[in-house]
Amino acid sequence: MINSSKIIPMSPLEENNLIINYYIYKYIYGQFVICATDKGICYIGIGDEKEMLEELKKRYKYSIPVKKAIKHHETAIFQINDPSIVNNITFHIKGTEFQLKVWNELLNISPGQTCSYKHIAEKIGKPKAVRAVANAIGQNPVAFLIPCHRVIRSDGTLGGYNWGLDVKKQRLEHESLI
DNA sequence: CCCTAACTAGTCT
DNA sequence: AGACTAGTTAGGG
Numbered sequence: 146m147i148n149s150s151k152i153i154p155m156s157p158l159e160e161n162n163l164i165i166n167y168y169i170y171k172y173i174y175g176q177f178v179i180c181a182t183d184k185g186i187c188y189i190g191i192g193d194e195k196e197m198l199e200e201l202k203k204r205y206k207y208s209i210p211v212k213k214a215i216k217h218h219e220t221a222i223f224q225i226n227d228p229s230i231v232n233n234i235t236f237h238i239k240g241t242e243f244q245l246k247v248w249n250e251l252l253n254i255s256p257g258q259t260c261s262y263k264h265i266a267e268k269i270g271k272p273k274a275v276r277a278v279a280n281a282i283g284q285n286p287v288a289f290l291i292p293c294h295r296v297i298r299s300d301g302t303l304g305g306y307n308w309g310l311d312v313k314k315q316r317l318e319h320e321s322l323i
Numbered sequence: 324c325c326c327t328a329a330c331t332a333g334t335c336t
Numbered sequence: 337a338g339a340c341t342a343g344t345t346a347g348g349g
Contacts, residue, residue, distance in 0.1 A: 241344075243342095243343060244343090244344090261333085262334085266333090266342095273340095273341060274341075275334065275342085276331060276340090276342060277331085277341080277342045277343035279333055280332080280343065283331070296332080298333065299333075299334065299335095300333095300334085304333075310332095313332090
């Protein structure tokens with residue numbers, strides 16, 4: 146196990162009037178919008194500021210976004226730059242029990258490695274819930290840090306990706322070089 | 324609240 | 337190509 150990151154589930158109560166600090170970073174895949182509470186990373190999106198803030202609002206309806214750089218952002222961008230380093234990122238995200246289980250499994254995939262949706266389904270003890278797993282992975286709010294790009298179809302093709310298949314491919318190539 | 328139907332970034336025949 | 341799958345979501349009762 147090379148990843149010591151952990152997920153803190155966000156309760157509906159916490160979400161109310163929660164301050165979310167966000168900041169913009171440029172990277173080779175495009176512009177990142179990184180969002181974090183004082184507890185941990187809660188959302189990372191690729192795209193322009195306005196669009197991503199709308200996404201953030203959709204997920205954390207009653208939160209208050211504040212543009213301000215904090216330590217959590219630094220840790221996140223550090224890890225995105227070099228996925229091979231062992232890190233201890235803390236996530237603070239909202240999700241159903243099922244989703245959190247899936248995302249936790251994703252954290253255990255090593256950089257450069259891939260695995261199938263079926264494999265994840267088996268890991269969480271619901272071997273037939275493959276479609277549902279895919280659904281949950283698609284809802285992953287934290288681009289790259291929860292490595293949904295490392296999950297591919299069992300026939301070896303890439304499957305889908307929220308940020309576009311070319312990004313998924315590039316990211317995998319980048320990781321396999323490390 | 325419960326029920327139903329309509330979504331998936333999948334997988335097997 | 338078609339059937340099948342299970343969890344989430346949205347809409348109606």
